[in-house]
Amino acid sequence: MSRRIAVLVFPGTNSEEETVRLLRDCGGDAHLVHWSGAALLPSFDAYVLPGGFAYEDRIRAGAIAAHDEMMDHVIAGAELGKLVLGVCNGAQILLEAGLVPGTGPVRHPTAAFTRNGPVAHFVCTHVHVKLSVKPGRSPITAALAPEAVIPAWAANAEGRLAAQENHLAELRNGDHIAFVYAHEKGNVDPTATPNQSALGVAGLVNRSGNVLALMPHPERDAWTFNHPDKRRGDDMLAPSGGAALFRSFVAGVQRS
């Protein structure tokens, strides 16, 4: 039986349409679930939290949504080993809920994606992220090549990873740093990071590997026509580029 993926829509979520379309184009059986349908969530096999401004980013990004009824079901599913992917605001919610990095108790965050540096305002810019764990570290990244470089758009005001030194050390030592910002060819230096994120972190994975939080949006550079360097003659409507991560996620869900 086909594994069903729920794409969660909180009040204020705004990237659900491209997310659900991309999951389907990558072979996933994906469906939108709105907040008033939270009770449907336990019947799904995997969860994707798309970008946006859930609950208006009140208090701070992700703070209210992390306590929404929908998250009770996501947390319960994550504890059962279901795969969970959060992008941008979805990533912020996963961190607020304490699912990622998951080094403390659930709902006890030890790191946050918070206000960008050096100037704290919204920045929309094209980036690349590089897989910095072994692909097999997480079922979500298992189908990616080692050190895969994926194009994406950073589009947020709160995308800078911040944590205390001891917690940052835990992230490094516990192999939680799933993606770092990189240049297109894979070289990593501070100029690749658009927001002064600690350790150049773009994405984190939890201890057991089934929950991944990624700040930039691969789904916005995920069809050939999205690519800045598309060439005439390419199949413009084919999933490519950022679709690699979603394809790997769908493969992981189908294996689970």
Next chain:
Amino acid sequence: MPEVAGVALRDDELARIRERLGREPSVVEVHAFDAQWSEHCSYKSSRHLLKKLPTTSERVILGPAEDSGILHLGEFNGERYGIVIAHESHNHPSQVVPFEGAATGIGGIVRDVLCMGAHVIAVADPLRFGRIDDLHSHQRYVAQGVVDGISAYGNAIGVPNIAGDVYFDERFDDNCLVNVVAMGIVREAEVIHSYAPQGADGWDIVLVGKATDASGFGGASFSSLTLDSADEDSNKGAVQVPDPFLKSVLMRASYHAFEFLRKQGLSVAFKDLGAGGIMGCSAEIASAGGYGASIDLDAVNVAIEGMRPEVVAVGETQERLLWVVPPEITPELLRIYNDLFTLPDIAYNARAVKIGTVTAEKRYVLRHRGEVVMDVDIAFLTGSIRDELPFHDIPAPAGTAERSLVTGVQLDELIERVLAHPDVCSRAPLYRRYDTVVRGRTVIPRGAAGAGVLAPVWGSPLGVALAVAGNPRYSRIDVRLAAEHAVYEAVRKVVAVGARPIGLTDCLNFGNPRKPEHYSELVAAIDGLARAAKNFETPFVSGNVSLYNESASGRAIPASPVVACVGAIDDIANVVTMPLKAAGSVLYMVGRPQTALGSSVLLDVLGRSDEHLPRIDYEAILAQHTLMYEASQAGLLRSAHAIGNGGLAAAACEMAFAALAEGHAPVGVRIDDSWQWTQGRVGNLEAYFGEAGGFVVEVAAADVEAFESLAAQADYIHEIGVTLDRPVLAIDDDAFDLHHLRDIWYAPLREVYP
């Protein structure tokens, strides 16, 4: 006659109302007519002029009659798709409270597109600000607040900002311009109109959205008066309060309602609440269908109890829309908004609620606490009124420029000054604050061309391009020709990406029309717009006028006709972007350099003036545009860019800067001494910095023969140079470092938008 404060109705208009009613109007009625007969709602001094604009073509599905116009984009899988487009200004509110004013501008225009049954796919923002140097901290505050407001609202609702432009000029010191364009996609068979359809007698009028409060009371007449800084505090109350969070939910609930209605196969009406609030919207939606309406103000969901009836009736609380549906549909519509999308949980007392009924009797009746507080002939309330205002003909300046410009300033310094000019320097620090790629449909994002391009239909190769234009410096010399140039520039930017221009919208920003010098400018500008639109066969399908852009001191803005152009793309595989692609290509200028340098950036940096604008030779330009289209379809253009502010030199630099990305081999530019390709018809400075239009295009060496054979059909195609394998701009014998030039170009707006 009741004493009513804060009303812009004139004595003669009040007398007309009194005579027609045969009695004194009630306070509610005075406010209703004040809103409905304001320039903002009635276009009383501009409507008859706007009739001169061409509004029809095979592409036009809906011309300027409702909240938005609709253009046919193309067909996919047997469905016809339309592009919904609307254009508006939020100038006065943005000058008073920049953040909220600009945010509600986006909010309002998005509703205009949404209410046609469309999904909103893009916004664009033409902005005009005053000086932003250190001596003008208030003007800088306005310029920053406006961008932050657009960013906060557009980003939150998840609509990408794909095009825009910005100018800085001292004549906008007291009145900024914040124009907003929104675009949507709709299946043509599923367009929802803004009028009660046939058979709507007895149908329900359903209000959806934010609880009505006292914000935005008097907004329509506020925007139809000149700004007085002494009244700034009281004006602030006339500005509405934006709520993008609620709007985001409202949009999604409405998309769900569209699906439901599509399955029912029902024809209903849907309309945005803008100027004139509940009264304006319900009167227009009923009247446009040939009906009357009866509204119970006590049924309205309010944020504060005990508001006066005129505030509930004409206040302009944001984030509200109005449906007209058969009564049997109402329960499901209410369920979608209130239960499925839980509006009452999203914002205080937000909801969908039935507030009235469409009536066969053509009266407009408002009840409050059981009493009738308004009862008028609906056609009299919403019908067209017209102000006859004096104007004179503005003659075009005589003659043409003949002599070539001579200056002692070195070429490298000229290039640096031009690139650092506020009208040329990089816009990236500004648009980086906008979400330009949400929805995942972006084909060409901001910064990669003069027009933004989207693939609006899932699974389809159809594309749509959008660009805006309107150079306020030009209208100083010749407002008619300036308006033609606004159309030409918007069209040109769309042509540069390989799209076919199919239609236009405009926003006409002018000073007080009761002063003949400003009204005459409006008359001349519309004349120019009409002439250009006819020549390019691009009809106007929607638009907006914003008059009274003048401060109490009598300082008016420069006449500012602003134009947006929609382009159709059959296959997004054929789009052309701006960044240079490879060394060894041949560069061409498509277009004719002219001697006229009036209002150019070059003259501005030299502190000179000239009374001649470039002329527009439509026949030659149309042939050039045909060439551009055919060359793009044949895949002969590696890159292309429309020439505008700063001329050929600035255009070539922008193409090269965009290619300086990390990890890519740099591509430089060599431009031959212009004498070689103009044969001395114009001087070097006119050739490099003239703003007569045209394009710079990059053609691979292997494609030169094919391109030149296509080019034989058009005049004024010049081979101007080649691309290089090192990051330099070489002109004749000089060579300048592109990284250095890019830093100069990028720095100025970074100061304002760090």
